[in-house]
Amino acid sequence: MLIDYHTHHARCGHAVGSLEDYVKRGIEIGLGQIGLSDHIPLVHVDPAAYYPEMAMPMEELPHYVEECYALKEKYKGVIDIRVGLEADYIEGWEKELEQIINAYEWDYVIGSVHFLGEWDVTDFRQTHGWEGRNRLDVYRTYYDAVQKAAASGLYDYIGHIDVIKRFGFKPEEDVTELENAALEAVKRHDLAIELNASGLRMPAEEMFPSRRMLKYALELGIPITIGSDAHQPERLGQYLDQAREQLKEVGFSQLATFNKRKRTMIGF
Structure with a gap:
């Protein structure tokens, strides 16, 4: 079965296409399952005063859920739609996140670390945040947040676990210990991770996570799923053939749904 569990649409402000556009594209490319997983509304910053087009407005969240379930029913028997949410982990805001997550019935919730405080390390407009910072310290802070996300009990899997490398900012020091500790936390709390193929179109030029991290995840027995992180309908499923091939080469034989x-x- 072909699946893609990581997608975004126009409500988040930095993607294009309606939810139905993604569903139709999924049918066109032969997906058996498509996960709709747009960004949770911002909780720790004032959306009006922050960078624009970061996430769906809070007032849009119920409409998002309603539309997802309407599409799930409309396309029943044609494509299996799973209703998800990519919910940023924000340290210190766990209760607010929990309230939002628990207010709706999800098939899955992705735990992703984008923010270190008010700095979104995945936003191309905020790469200046690296200036004057010790890169190893940033990596330590990031992977500490990943461990806390895994321990929070809020999520079903961790998204793009090493996305901190997205723009190519890396410490000179080896970060294997930090990466391994994050994966060990995922295992300890019985979560899955994703192989997010979008890294191939980023400056990192590598999927999230790296092949080395995939091998350690397999060694630990961590379940894995896959996603394109599509922000345009035509990118749905992008690079997932390569993702599946890499998983097979590493030794995975199953995907988490x-x-x-x-x-x-x-099986895949």
């Missing part, structure tokens, strides 16, 4: 927060493994 999710239904009402329950994980099921399928």
Whole structure:
């Protein structure tokens, strides 16, 4: 079965296309399952005073969920739609995040670290945030947040676990210990991770996570799913052939799928 669990649409402000556009594209490319997983509204900054077009407005969240479930019913028997949310982990804002997550019935919730405080390390407009910072310290802070996300109990899998490398800012020092500790936290709390193929079109020029991290995840027995992180309908499924091939080369034989927060493994 072909799946893609990481997608975004126009409500988030920095993607294009309607939810139905993604569903139709999924049918066109032969997906068996498509996960709709747009960004949770911002909770720790004032959206009106922050960078624009970061996430869907809070007032749009119920409409997003309603539309997802309407499409799930409309396309029943044609494509299996899973209703998800990419919910940023923000240290110190766990209660607010929990309230939003628990207000709706999700098939899965992705735990992603984009923000270190008010700095979104994945936003191309904020790469100046690296200026004057010790890169190893940033990596330590980032992977500490990933561990806390894994321990929070809020999520079903961790998204693009090493996305801190997205723009090519890396310490000179070896960060294997930090990466391994993050994966060990994922294992300890019985979460999955994703192989996010979008890194191939980023300055990192590598999927998230790296092949080395994938090998350690396999060694630990961490389940894995895949996603294109598409922000345009035509990018749905992009690079997922390469992602599946890399997973097979590393030694994975199953992918994690999710239904009402329950994980099921399928062959690929």
